Amino acid sequence: MRIALLHSRVRVEERLLLDELASLAIDHELIDVRELVFDIHDPSTWTRFDAVIDRCIGQSQALAAVRVFERFGVRTVNPARVIEACGDKLTTSLLMAQHNIPTPRTCVALDEASALAAVEHVGYPAVLKPTTGSWGRLLARVNDRDAAEAVIEHKSTLGSVQHSVFYVQEYVQKPDRDLRVFVVGDRAICGIVRHSPHWITNTARGGVASVLEITPDIRDLCARAARAVAGPDGALLAIDLLEAPGRGLLVSEINHTMEFRNSIAPTGVNIPRRMIEWIVESSPNAARAHSTARAAPFDASPSDGTLSTATPSNAAASSSPPRPRASLIEELKLGPWAAFDAHSRTEVA
Amino acid sequence: MNPTTPTPQTAPSVECTECAATIALQRPPLCGEIVRCRECQAELEVTSVTPLRVELAPEVEEDWGE
Structure with missing residues (x-):
């Protein structure tokens, strides 16, 4: 090989x-x-x-x-399908909603005025995120209408073309931590709890990691989320979960080129080894x-x-070409709304 | 394409382009590898192995993620 x-x-x-x-x-x-x-x-x-x-x-x-x-x-x-699904937060959210996987309430709008309507629909505090990028960059929590107007105007005026898509999520009143689960294929192999007094808990932003016990609920939720973005073939993923009081676990984000250097020591799992072994074992x-x-x-x-x-x-590396997959656009059957709720398809603007 | 990179047998050192401290590498570097200066904490990218050269690594680009 x-x-x-x-x-x-x-x-x-x-x-x-x-x-x-x-x-x-x-x-x-x-x-x-x-x-x-x-x-x-x-x-x-x-x-x-x-x-x-x-x-x-x-x-x-x-x-x-x-x-x-x-x-x-x-x-x-990972395959292109997974990069497309995970690299764009809107696509991830749509897939979570489509597969009835619990995720924070999310709205998207494509104009300043409708962006404000989307924030008001989600309610305060709300979080505005760029649909691409990570390490917690350019996330904004807005606590009231004044802050929302300011952030939306700044994104419109100063942001790149990506910022013309306004991705708005409810702010989940979680504990000072979130969970990251490493998935190989569709199996959760280990996870960490990221602690931070700041609402953004990325270890790249100073969050501190400790080991997470993989419970049956976590294993099941992550398997469903992995299948939603990767289909039956599985993938190498890091799934971020939030603990929502009274609602249980929510899938926040799914990462397709995950960093894991800070997670090997706390989990005691040789994550890169498991990744390579899966690639070999799942090879045709x-x-x-x-x-x-x-x-x-x-x-x-x-x-x-x-x-x-x-x-x-x-x-012969090419003796078994991957089978064709339906395009994501076809699969998602996107509706015509300019600002819509990713969960109910209800127009909000 | 950069199939594989020559690996010197001894771990070399290089001068930090930011603070001029000597960075002693623990193992032979690879082209494109990111190393950190312990003095100024700058992240440097190995741009050449022979001779060994480093440049300040880009902190972030538009579509960088994870």
Whole structure:
């Protein structure tokens, strides 16, 4: 089996994944997305890979590259469908609503005036988020109409084109923590509790992590959420949950290129190892890939100075092209509303 | 395409472009790898392995996530 690790920067996570690929004696290559040139008429350069792991930080680059690989018949983890579903908060929310998965009440509006109506519909306090991006960037909690008007005007005047979509969520009166669950396939393998006195609890923003017990409720909810964004094939995901008093757990966000460096120690789970093992085991050529990997001696210092192991290369990476999937747009059957409630399809503007 | 990167056998050091402190790397770096200066906490990107060079890593770009 031969795996490409597609990246834009080599962070701690990518290093850990490379270490696991090496320790499992899986033939692999590191591909910098900034240096890619695809001839879309000629897949022959790329079909030597059985799988491509997308670890790009930039979503636009990742999605473009993954689409090309998929069209070439190379399996991608995660696939374009999952990047589309998770990289855009509105799409995630629509899928959660469509599959009756509990999630914070969400409205979307496409104009300043209707944005204010959406906030008023959700009620105060409300949270305005960009539909893309993460690490808690540019989230705004608005506690009253004055604040809402100010934030909406600022987004309209100063924001990028992405800020012309106003994604508004109820503010969930949660404890000073939220939960992050790591899902491999559709199985929750471990999780952390992120504590912070600030309402944004991302560890990238200073939140402190401790281990989360994976209860049957968490396992079931995460499996449903994973299937909603990834279908039966599963994916590698980090699902953020909120504890809503009186309502139970809500799916807040789903991350498709998750960071996990701060979660290995508190959980005691080798997350990158589990990710690689799942990719191998769920491969269409799993039996052959496994036996090849085990048989291959790993040379930590290959003579040609590369990171690749000495495993003989794969045979036909493109022999089992992924089956076609319905487009998300068709699946979601989006309605014509300019500002609407993602849960009830009730027009609010 | 950058298939694989040469890996020097000894872990080298490099000067921080922000504060000029010496950053001792624990293992041979990869091109594109992010390293942190312990003195000024700057995040630096390895832009060349031979010779070893680093530049200030971009903090955030428009569609960066996770």
